Amino acid sequence: MGKGSKKKIVIWILGVIVIAILAGFAYIYSQMNKINTVEIQKGNDELNISNEAAELDSSITNIAFFGLSMNPGEDNSTDSIMILSIDQKRNKLKVSSIMRDTYVDLADGRGANNIKNAYRFGGPTLAIKTLNSNYDLNIKNYVTVNDEGFDKLIDSIGGVEIDIKDYEVPIMRTVGIYSSGKYTLSGKQALAYCRDRKLGNGDFERTERQRTVLTKVFEKMQTVQITKYPAIISDMLPYVETSMNKGEIISLASTVFPKMKTLEPARFPVDGYWFEDKKPGEYYYIVANIKTTAYQMHRFIYDDSKPVGKY
DSSP: OOHHHHHHHHHHHHHHHHHHHHHHHHHHHHHGGGSEEOOOOOSTTTTTOOHHHHTSOTTEEEEEEEEESSOTTSSOOOSEEEEEEEETTTTEEEEEEEOTTEEEEETTTTEEEETTHHHHHHHHHHHHHHHHHHHTOOOOEEEEEEHHHHHHHHHHTTOEEEEEOGGGHHHHGGGTOOSOEEEEEOHHHHHHHHHOOSSSSHHHHHHHHHHHHHHHHHHHHTTSOGGGHHHHHHHHGGGEEESOOHHHHHHIIIIIGGGOOEEEEEEESOTTSEEEEEETTEEEEEESOHHHHHHHHHHHHHHOOOOOOOO
16 A cells, blocks of 8 residues: 555544544534523622632632522522532532521622522522622522432433431432442432431531532542443433533533542531521521631632531
């Protein structure tokens, strides 16, 4: 075979590879149409981002994550509230769980209330503004996922292995688990595990379960073959609402997330910095000093310092 023929074969092979890559991106891009994308005003003033927060480390991106127990877009309080911090300096993801019954000043003069009601009263924009104003953050984007989306994600990756404790068995009996031990939970089972707030240490342990499952998902995703990603994306996206556009999502999925090596969770307020108040049908977690909690959160997100409670 002559040099000319070999060169043609190499060019042909490279052409096939390029076409395959472009086809893959085209497929993923087309799947993005399944996401409910919502445009929001992203100016600092519109989102209650202070001048100090606007100058925070640009290598760390904060995204608000809201979990709803009904379809995104419907009037509802948030079942879970997290801040996903993408730390490109240290190549790690950090997840800050916010107690949904934390009593704060809602943005836009909505008065003091449980932070979960910010989404109910004003959707993701009010929820973001409330997070920014209380914790002096620079959040400009959000992702909302409902129960079915969570369910689909877990099933798409083949479930997650969780160690069920004795006192958690009553939660799990409704989904077919009748004794303690390690189980690979399906989406439906993982949802039951994450949502119960009556057993153990109430809502505090509930948010811990959520962080545990999220960590297991992160670990499992690192073992999933890349060829399965399109199916996972296709299954989950119809249940996702976000303010990020297609380009931003693809950039995160293709260039940022693959570099993340670890996921580190934390919960706010930290033990010893809150007290409980009760009213008929309502629980409130009163933060002793919101500025102290904001400082602890900043230390975790930007200085990589795990918060420690006091007893």
